[in-house]
Amino acid sequence: MGELLLEELDTPSLLVDLDRLEQNLQHMQEKANAAGVKLRPHTKTHKMADIARLQLEYGAAGITVAKLSEAEAMAAEGIDNIFIATQIVGKKKLERLRTLAGKATIRVAVDSIEQVEQIASFFGDQVPVSLMIEVDTGQHRCGLESPEAVKLADFIVGRFTQVSLAGLFTHEGHAYHAVDREELKRISLRAQRDLIEASKRVEDKWGIQCEKSIGCTLSQLGGEILPDITEIRPGTYVFYDAAHAYFLGHSNFCAATVLATVTSKSGVERIVADAGAKSFTIDQRSSGIVKTSGFGIVKGHPDLLIRRLSDEHAVIVPGTSLVIGERIEVIPNHVCPTINLYDQAYAIRNGKVEKMFKVHARGCNQ
Template identity: 35%
Template sequence: MSTASRPATARLWLPSRSSSSPCSSTSRRSTSGRPLPSPEPGTPVDRVDTPALVVDLDALERNLDRMAAFATRTGKRVRPHAKTHKSPLVARMQLDRGAVGLCCAKLGEAEVMADAGVGPLLITTEIAGQPKVARLVALRRRAVVLVAVDDMDTARTLSDAMRAADLVLDVLVDVNVGQERTGVAPDGAGELAACIASLPGLRLRGIQAYEGHLQHVYAEAERRARWRECADRMLAAHEGLTKRGLDSEILSTAGTGTCAFAAELPEVTEVQAGSYPFMDSDYAQVEGLPYESSLTVLASVVSRQRGDTAVIDAGWKALSTDAGMPAVKGRPELEYVTKGDEHGGVRGARMTPGERIELVPSHCDTTVNLYDEYVCVRAGVVEAVWPIAARGRIQ
């Protein structure tokens, strides 16, 4: 018998209930069926295999609408960061709501977005090394691309490559406003901008100034005060361009945690928030944000608890822990504990194998990067399964 012909049977198979005798066995109908990697639309979420990355579509759409309303209210453009969702489908939803383009952290993400017809694209991290310069040229040939640059040698290399290919690349000067990661010092922005403006393969478009270190400062007053220091650095860099007569058409800045502050600065033209579609348990502690959690990891209990801890099938390979432990959705009294690569524990619950639980990741970006697809749910039923097309595109 072909096992491939009966997926519906596998999908609808029900296990027997425990009988009174601990070892009795009850014969059931066939359980044959090939592995079914993705649930079909119409599947109740309680029949979705685990661990699964679940998106609450209603909550996602509310978050996207809130950001669109922010743009309307403030007059700022929104260029959402695709490094969070890595999905051209979510990108399209953002563009449909008025986003002016997408940010990508890596060239590989931008390639995926470009191939899906999504753009224009801002690559927010520096491009270095021969293989990537060649890929950037190829990407520029087929897409509108803007790249952040913080180094004169890099600028020259990019200009040479673009010029040799009869192309011109749009560039933002990447400015360090306090994160101490990439970016020139604010007082060096003008000199780098002038260099970029002089290079025939590049076109200076403005400044990128990202204050990533402030996004998760929980207290709103502290976050605002520290943002003000970053704003001063942004403005110093901006002045470095304008006093040289260089155009600074774009000032791109801010994440989900700071975009409301950035909107108060007239010089800011756009925000590059990424996490707002999904949020996470760490962002949930950041005061004053109007976005809600829409992303969970659905997990199953696989082993009876020892004491009050149930063992579940979601470990480090299913949930990133770089921002701490996930939260248990709707049950703040329960605590997730690490049990290794493949397992987690849920402390405070009396559960049996097969029971389900939903976890809110502590960091949406790195958790999304572990999955191949979103299981998109509305009212407890799978509505769609979306590939995470740029998952793993770290090059």
């Protein structure tokens, strides 16, 4: 690629600030190292194999993905240690899992006897993946409460000798609903203690070592890592977003923005930019410690509010400080679904495009 300046990019475009990205990768790896745990970042945030490779270069032990198709996209790019943190059900997906397991070391989430029986029946005497039991520590989405998670572990270890139980994990995503930092810390510590207690019961009964894996960027920002935890799986830390900026009180860590152009102006009442719901997320957080205002933060313009979005337009108030043709960068409220809207991101340093990141796992929802 010849040298390309930021001002030469068309809009809307997805930008990644390389200095901030590298800072974020380093800080989280240092946190993991200081706590003596493995970092297995969740790549559903960025969906980019180039950034996953950077995370591994900084010291990550492997990656986490949300879907089987994300794992396939990452394995196709040579990444060979992957945890699929959602449950896989059905013959078609198990056939794909078998192919994937020939290319990479794979862990898979389970939270029911039925899933384990499907996997054992499909693969027979040689199951090429190891299992991680999901523990529900308060999010009330997938997973089992601790006593039931222990029973599932007993079922796996006692009945299916050909199946490897790697450990237990939780996603303490309910931390995002905390009303203050103290509640955030309580949620984080409670989730870890529940996970550790269940894991130790399995270890004591069966004489095995369990991975004890937690995963939530916000809890890493606001809490400590208990000594018995062995792995953390934050995802959003790679870029952060407006929700985390409201929590932190600044946007200095926010590495991903959407570049847009002011295309319309109505006196001092409002301006309109050419990036809407099809360019960055329409998500809002209406309460709690990460409550957001509007539909994103206009970088460098704390006076502006993105009042509403339509498919291709952002309506911003007031209309006094910008003119038609001026360009803005928007920090999205929720960066993960924003990334999934783009084929590529422009990696920027000192106002120049240093490289391009392909969004390898864009649309990988199966």
